[in-house]
Amino acid sequence: MSPQEDNRVPPGTGATTPPTRRQARQSDRKDEVRTEKAAETADGALPPPAAAAPEPETASQTLLQRIMTGNALVAFLSVVLSLILGGLLIAVTDPAVGRASSYFFTRPQDTLGAAWSAASNAYIALFQGSVINVRGTSFTSVIYPLTQTLTVATPLICAGLGVALAFRAGLFNIGAQGQILIGATFAAWVGFTLHLPAGLHLLLVVLAGMVGGAIWAGLVGLLKARTGAHEVILTIMFNYIATNLVLYFLSTSAFQRPGSTNPISPQLDGTAVYPLLLGPAFRLHWGFVVAVVATVFVWWLLNRSTIGFELRAVGANASAARTAGISVSKGYILAMAIAGALAGLAGVAQVSGTEKVLTSGVAASFGFDAITVALLGRSSPWGTFAAGILFGAFRAGGVTMQASTGTSIDIVLVVQSLIVLFIAAPPLVRALFRLPVPGAVGKGSTTPRTPASTGAAA
Amino acid sequence: MSTATTTTATGTGTGTSGVRSWKNPIILSVVALFCLVVFALGAPGNSVTFRLSEADDAIVLPSLVVSAPIIGWVCTLVMLALAVLAVVRTRAGVRTPTWVPAVFAVLFFIAFLTWVVGSARTPNVALYGLLAGSVTLAVPLIFGSLSGVLCERSGVVNIAIEGQLLFGAFAAAVAASLSGSAFVGLVAAAAAGVLVSLVLAVFSIRYVVNQVIVGVVLNVLVSGLTGFLFSAVLSEDSQRWNSPPRLPVIRIPFLADIPIIGPILFEQTIVGYLMYVAVAVVYVALYHSRWGLRTRAVGEHPKAADTLGVNVNRRRFVNVLLAGVVAGVGGSFFTLVAVSGFGKDMTAGQGYIALAALIFGRWNPIGAFFAALLFGFATNLSNVLSLLGTPVPDQFLRMLPYVVTVFAVAGLVGRSRAPGASGIPYIKG
Numbered sequence: 017m018s019p020q021e022d023n024r025v026p027p028g029t030g031a032t033t034p035p036t037r038r039q040a041r042q043s044d045r046k047d048e049v050r051t052e053k054a055a056e057t058a059d060g061a062l063p064p065p066a067a068a069a070p071e072p073e074t075a076s077q078t079l080l081q082r083i084m085t086g087n088a089l090v091a092f093l094s095v096v097l098s099l100i101l102g103g104l105l106i107a108v109t110d111p112a113v114g115r116a117s118s119y120f121f122t123r124p125q126d127t128l129g130a131a132w133s134a135a136s137n138a139y140i141a142l143f144q145g146s147v148i149n150v151r152g153t154s155f156t157s158v159i160y161p162l163t164q165t166l167t168v169a170t171p172l173i174c175a176g177l178g179v180a181l182a183f184r185a186g187l188f189n190i191g192a193q194g195q196i197l198i199g200a201t202f203a204a205w206v207g208f209t210l211h212l213p214a215g216l217h218l219l220l221v222v223l224a225g226m227v228g229g230a231i232w233a234g235l236v237g238l239l240k241a242r243t244g245a246h247e248v249i250l251t252i253m254f255n256y257i258a259t260n261l262v263l264y265f266l267s268t269s270a271f272q273r274p275g276s277t278n279p280i281s282p283q284l285d286g287t288a289v290y291p292l293l294l295g296p297a298f299r300l301h302w303g304f305v306v307a308v309v310a311t312v313f314v315w316w317l318l319n320r321s322t323i324g325f326e327l328r329a330v331g332a333n334a335s336a337a338r339t340a341g342i343s344v345s346k347g348y349i350l351a352m353a354i355a356g357a358l359a360g361l362a363g364v365a366q367v368s369g370t371e372k373v374l375t376s377g378v379a380a381s382f383g384f385d386a387i388t389v390a391l392l393g394r395s396s397p398w399g400t401f402a403a404g405i406l407f408g409a410f411r412a413g414g415v416t417m418q419a420s421t422g423t424s425i426d427i428v429l430v431v432q433s434l435i436v437l438f439i440a441a442p443p444l445v446r447a448l449f450r451l452p453v454p455g456a457v458g459k460g461s462t463t464p465r466t467p468a469s470t471g472a473a474a
Numbered sequence: 475m476s477t478a479t480t481t482t483a484t485g486t487g488t489g490t491s492g493v494r495s496w497k498n499p500i501i502l503s504v505v506a507l508f509c510l511v512v513f514a515l516g517a518p519g520n521s522v523t524f525r526l527s528e529a530d531d532a533i534v535l536p537s538l539v540v541s542a543p544i545i546g547w548v549c550t551l552v553m554l555a556l557a558v559l560a561v562v563r564t565r566a567g568v569r570t571p572t573w574v575p576a577v578f579a580v581l582f583f584i585a586f587l588t589w590v591v592g593s594a595r596t597p598n599v600a601l602y603g604l605l606a607g608s609v610t611l612a613v614p615l616i617f618g619s620l621s622g623v624l625c626e627r628s629g630v631v632n633i634a635i636e637g638q639l640l641f642g643a644f645a646a647a648v649a650a651s652l653s654g655s656a657f658v659g660l661v662a663a664a665a666a667g668v669l670v671s672l673v674l675a676v677f678s679i680r681y682v683v684n685q686v687i688v689g690v691v692l693n694v695l696v697s698g699l700t701g702f703l704f705s706a707v708l709s710e711d712s713q714r715w716n717s718p719p720r721l722p723v724i725r726i727p728f729l730a731d732i733p734i735i736g737p738i739l740f741e742q743t744i745v746g747y748l749m750y751v752a753v754a755v756v757y758v759a760l761y762h763s764r765w766g767l768r769t770r771a772v773g774e775h776p777k778a779a780d781t782l783g784v785n786v787n788r789r790r791f792v793n794v795l796l797a798g799v800v801a802g803v804g805g806s807f808f809t810l811v812a813v814s815g816f817g818k819d820m821t822a823g824q825g826y827i828a829l830a831a832l833i834f835g836r837w838n839p840i841g842a843f844f845a846a847l848l849f850g851f852a853t854n855l856s857n858v859l860s861l862l863g864t865p866v867p868d869q870f871l872r873m874l875p876y877v878v879t880v881f882a883v884a885g886l887v888g889r890s891r892a893p894g895a896s897g898i899p900y901i902k903g
Contacts, residue, residue: 105699109706110706111710190690239880239884243497245880245884248633248686250883252829253830253876253879254876256873257873257877257880260872260876261869261873264869267867388690391690423706424701424702426697426698426701426704427698428698429694429697430695432698436687437673437677437683437688437692437695440677440681440684440687440688440691441683443681444681
């Protein structure tokens with residue numbers, strides 16, 4: 017953690033230069049590197065420079081572009097590799113495998129068979145809990161897991177967008193957890209205290225959630241802009257403060273359910289909750305549509321608006337941005353506030369969508385998962401959206417897996433973090449699978465990739 | 475942190491007084507007025523007892539009995555005077571001396587302690603217990619922040635302290651349970667810390683992945699891995715896997731009888747003694763050895779170090795692994811000293827607090843040591859106070875360490891400077 021963090025490559029910036037130019041630049045001031053980079057890539061919205069076009073890993077930011085370039089293979093192999101490692105872990109710890117391994121040298125096929133069934137059963141349960149239940153008797157029960165995935169993905173996408181947006185402004189926002197909690201608190205209060213007509217009430221709930229998250233995160237932005245305090249530390253501390261604050265609120269008469277001694281709020285009014293999207297058979301609610309809208313909005317904001325340009329400029333190189341007349345302080349505060357508002361939407365999705373009450377555990381661990389979601393999505397809006405759905409599937413399926421095969425849901429965390437790690441280091445995956453190094457002809461070497469492009473890859 | 479960019483942009487170093495900074499005087503004035511209202515005007519009328527030793531100690535000190543209103547008023551008035559001094563100095567364009575905020579902080583601390591204990595149902599607190607408990611709570615924080623010092627001084631940001639502590643705790647519990655020896659657990663903890671460090675080093679140095687990202691992901695990975703193994707293996711047969719023997723407390727005769735500081739310094743487990751040794755060794759090595767000079771050079775200006783023949787990335791690699799040893803040993807504190815046995819996510823964010831201590835301590839081993847002690851004290855104080863029954867709600871007391879951290883990072887060290895190349899990968903070329 018350093019004051020030089022502004023010079024650190026932000027996760028969203030893609031570099032596109034061959035090593036020779038890059039190395040030459042390394043000796044120059046970092047600022048210049050950043051300026052060029054920012055100008056060159058502009059989030060991959062611009063086509064890559066003609067000279068760099070033959071390199072398949074150039075400027076691949078969005079998921080779609082990644083698939084069209086060679087990186088899709090690396091992403092796919094990363095997922096496969098992580099699933100294999102996770103499967104090994106499940107197999108090794110399985111009691112049946114342990115029993116069979118005691119006579120491994122007389123009948124090795126027993127051990128291997130037990131290992132295979134342990135891992136495959138867990139993954140089949142994971143799949144059936146997250147995509148399609150093949151044993152379902154009706155259409156509803158067959159596609160139910162898929163809607164569960166989307167329901168779980170909703171807060172992940174919203175909060176992930178917030179983290180991604182802050183990344184793009186050069187801020188490492190670890191505080192989505194606290195922002196979700198405060199957003200949920202604001203939303204829930206409006207939801208059960210005010211009694212308003214349908215429509216207006218929900219609108220106010222959503223707004224309150226966004227305002228709550230925006231205030232909580234904006235405070236971090238303000239402190240960073242004014243005092244230079246590090247946002248990683250600030251957001252982590254604000255998470256703890258938010259948890260305790262919500263616990264305190266839930267012990268006051270304004271928030272605590274009348275007659276209850278537990279830290280739980282009253283139910284939100286029927287007018288304050290998201291309507292169900294696909295009817296009462298599914299839990300999927302309109303919050304998912306809001307998440308889609310939020311994704312479009314963030315894409316527009318980052319790539320098509322002046323504010324977005326300024327935020328990206330601040331993230332790419334704060335000094336250059338300041339020289340160009342952009343207020344870095346304003347950028348920090350604004351980026352955090354918008355990020356908080358998005359996390360607040362995740363809080364609304366929880367209190368107004370699935371939980372319908374406020375508890376201190378309403379944010380689950382969505383705020384922390386959102387960080388990996390944004391990293392996997394390479395801080396691009398649609399990448400984050402896709403990553404949110406993938407992790408939503410893991411989470412929804414993990415619950416089914418834990419229930420049916422007894423495999424702990426923690427394995428999902430292992431697989432998720434391995435995926436992010438592998439995707440961040442394509443040379444490792446290529447080396448493991450003996451893949452040819454892309455652009456080897458052009459680069460003429462197998463040196464590690466640039467910090468910028470690998471940073472972007474995470 | 476915008477510190478570096480602010481200073482470079484305005485073209486003035488932090489040392490010059492070209493621009494008047496009103497931050498300090500404003501913060502001091504606001505805090506002093508707050509103290510006037512709460513600690514002086516709102517002081518409880520009774521007296522406060524600070525017990526300095528137990529009745530059956532070898533040397534019994536009399537208890538310190540002070541009057542809450544007198545302490546409150548004296549501290550507040552001096553704080554107001556310091557705030558006025560800061561305002562006057564800033565108006566004249568002269569820098570406020572650094573001792574002013576320091577004295578101010580100490581006075582605030584005394585006033586706060588007197589007020590909060592005085593307002594409790596039982597205005598009587600064992601100061602020796604408060605201090606000893608703080609040191610105990612600070613042990614993993616100190617190891618963690620030393621790990622951060624080793625990494626960041628050589629230019630690698632270490633967010634993975636949390637993961638190193640957690641994996642160290644896990645390995646210590648398992649190894650000590652299987653072998654029946656706590657010392658085997660200690661070694662295993664160090665090895666586990668190195669393992670996490672190895673991943674951090676390979677990804678951030680060999681594959682030049684953004685260091686913050688690797689750190690964050692490693693924490694999730696370790697949390698998931700230990701959580702999974704905990705529920706799949708450890709809780710299935712906890713007698714075999716998760717019942718480590720505890721490290722014995724080694725009491726040094728006579729020295730341990732010194733009031734207040736005796737138990738803190740001379741009645742510790744081996745992990746506790748190792749902590750003091752580690753702080754001293756890292757400090758001396760960093761500032762008074764060739765290794766330290768090169769480490770700092772690599773962290774400040776890798777290009778220059780490289781020019782002089784230092785292998786930058788190898789030095790970073792080695793330092794990150796060393797940091798793993800330190801943090802791993804710190805992790806063993808959780809399962810071999812604090813409680814006997816591993817629990818899911820038992821480090822509970824201590825690694826992040828260690829990170830805050832590192833920054834608060836200005837990337838200096840001694841500074842990090844005292845910062846970690848402060849956080850340990852804040853945590854312990856909130857534990858003790860919730861037992862004493864204060865008017866302050868429990869949740870606010872539990873917030874205390876985190877609020878202190880925010881104030882520390884935002885108010886007191888806003889202008890601190892990290893090693894120049896921290897977080898920036900070095901590519902020879």
